[in-house]
Amino acid sequence: MHREFAQVAVWEDGLVRQAGRIALSDEALRIFADSLGPEDEVAIEATCNTQAIVRLIEPHVARVVVSNPQKTRAIAEAKVKTDKVDAEVLAQLLAADYLPSVWIADQATQAMRRQVARRAHIVRQRTRLKNRVQAILHRNLIPRCPAADLFGIKGRCWLSAQPLPPDEALAVDALLRQLDFHAQELRIIDAELGRVALSSSEVKRLMTIPGVDATVALSIVAAVGDFRRFRRPEQLVSYLGLNPRVKQSGGQPASHGRITKQGRAHARGMLVEAAWSAAKTPARCARSMSASAAGAGCRSPWSRPRGSSAVLCWTMIERGEDYAFARPSLTDKKLRALELRAGMPSRQGQKGKAAAYSLKEIRQRERELAEQGEQAYRQLVADWHAKRPTRPKPEPGVAAANGTRLNRPSVGQAARQASVPEPALRSGVDHALSKA
Numbered sequence: 028m029h030r031e032f033a034q035v036a037v038w039e040d041g042l043v044r045q046a047g048r049i050a051l052s053d054e055a056l057r058i059f060a061d062s063l064g065p066e067d068e069v070a071i072e073a074t075c076n077t078q079a080i081v082r083l084i085e086p087h088v089a090r091v092v093v094s095n096p097q098k099t100r101a102i103a104e105a106k107v108k109t110d111k112v113d114a115e116v117l118a119q120l121l122a123a124d125y126l127p128s129v130w131i132a133d134q135a136t137q138a139m140r141r142q143v144a145r146r147a148h149i150v151r152q153r154t155r156l157k158n159r160v161q162a163i164l165h166r167n168l169i170p171r172c173p174a175a176d177l178f179g180i181k182g183r184c185w186l187s188a189q190p191l192p193p194d195e196a197l198a199v200d201a202l203l204r205q206l207d208f209h210a211q212e213l214r215i216i217d218a219e220l221g222r223v224a225l226s227s228s229e230v231k232r233l234m235t236i237p238g239v240d241a242t243v244a245l246s247i248v249a250a251v252g253d254f255r256r257f258r259r260p261e262q263l264v265s266y267l268g269l270n271p272r273v274k275q276s277g278g279q280p281a282s283h284g285r286i287t288k289q290g291r292a293h294a295r296g297m298l299v300e301a302a303w304s305a306a307k308t309p310a311r312c313a314r315s316m317s318a319s320a321a322g323a324g325c326r327s328p329w330s331r332p333r334g335s336s337a338v339l340c341w342t343m344i345e346r347g348e349d350y351a352f353a354r355p356s357l358t359d360k361k362l363r364a365l366e367l368r369a370g371m372p373s374r375q376g377q378k379g380k381a382a383a384y385s386l387k388e389i390r391q392r393e394r395e396l397a398e399q400g401e402q403a404y405r406q407l408v409a410d411w412h413a414k415r416p417t418r419p420k421p422e423p424g425v426a427a428a429n430g431t432r433l434n435r436p437s438v439g440q441a442a443r444q445a446s447v448p449e450p451a452l453r454s455g456v457d458h459a460l461s462k463a
Contacts, residue, residue, distance in 0.1 A: 028074045029110075035059075036114035038122045043115045056080060060087040070094055070121040072113070073129055081131060091131075094120075097289070098127035132252045139223060139249040146216050146242075147293055149209050156206045160186075163195050178206065220245055221369030229254070229344055234361050235353040236339065238305030241365045243297045247340055250294035254345060260338040267295050267337050298336045305336075308354075308397065352400045354393040356384040 028051075035046040049059050060083055063069070067088045071077055073096055085091045094117060101116050102108070120126040132140065157178060169189050174181040183203070191199065224230040224241045233244040250267070257263045264270050268290035275281035288295070343350060363381035367373060383389045 028072050028077065028080075030076070033080075034110035034114045036111065036118045038118035043118050045111055045114070051076065051080070053083070056083045060084045063087050065089060068092065068121060070117040070126055072096060072099075072117065078131070078137060092121060092126055092128045093131060095127040095129045130252070130256060136249065136252040139245070142216060142220055142223070143246050143249045144293070146213070146220065147246075149213050149216065153206060153209045153213070156202050156209070160199055160202050163191070163199055164189070167191055167195060178203075217368050218370045221365050224365055225369055231362065232343055232347075232349055233340055234365075235350040235358050236301070236305065236343075237308040237350075237352075237354065237357065238301040238303075240361055241368065243301045246294050246297040250291040251340075254341055257341060260341040263341045264337045266290050267298070268292075269295065269298075269337055302336050308394075352397045354390075354397065356381070356386075356389050356393060360384040 030051065032048045032050055034048055037044055037046050049055055063084070065088065069084055069088050069091045070093075071080060071084075071091060072094045077093055081091050081093065096102075099116075099120070101120065102113050105112060105116070117126065160177070164186075167189075169191070172182050172185050174185055176182050177186065186199065221241065224245055227248060229248050230241065230244040233239050233247060234241060251257075251263065254263070257266065261270070265287075268288040269286050272284040272287055273281050274284070339350075359381040363379060
């Protein structure tokens, strides 16, 4: 697949023949699609224009398979790599039903992905513009702005009074005009995404997790699409690139490294940001997501858990349940902020359902309930570690073949030390958990 043409190869009765090139225009693709039969199968490599081509060809054939370029090693590692060779390999792999494919999202999910990507691009542009203004002040020895926001009303008044060279002052004015333009574009796309989020039950369900707002929830839903296409949460963790790298060969035990980072980077980054925010709140998700965020930055072979935030999202959507330790006033506040973001009236002077979050007593009561749930979970884990049955020690060869990591080193003084978990202590749950 290229921008202007595609190379076609046909597999039939065990033989592969070249069918020439077709132009990637609407008319040429419709003529090509009419020449196909209802029993034909088509393989297309994943490129920028793949979605539009699939929409034109799919109604005329039995199925269309979009090849995953990262897994089609027969093409990526070929010594002779041309358009004709690549087309033949795709046809042969499809005929053998051995072509790794990618999931084709529906129209609504594709539109959401484009909007989320556009918003992320605008946010990056605004960050670049702000950094350039800060760089101008830095190289002209201008002290830090006393206002909290340099680009707010007070900050801009302070900025206009600074003694800058004429060319630098013109550059700052130009950067501020571009920043205002991107701020307006951000408000427009936020309103559109806000309306999409209000109509999505999955987005509102994920917003019950502390640290997950509408932006994070939209990014996750747009990247994943249909959560139920993953039969296990570990598949979603792998899809987002949060699973660890594993290397194992021969009789050696498996070694686990950093996360693979294969998949949608934006959704993975959103999950990490949400994890750092959730780490400041009590409850089970705060502990697991904070460990997941710390591990995403520097993944240790012994770090647990891996991709806990993704597992939590999958479990909630699969079971159709909100977060168990959700704080109702915080959730109402996030939903009301989403409504205002979508352009709904503000209703100033009227007491709404989000007003409870402004009361310190209610916020404190909800935090105490979440802390009680976290304490109960810690006690449950500590008791389980103290009473869990001991597994028989596998033989070294079997452990290596299964990729099992040894619980203790095989040589040295540490190997002769027993590793028996201590019983849980009612008065010292943290001590028992750390020992376990």
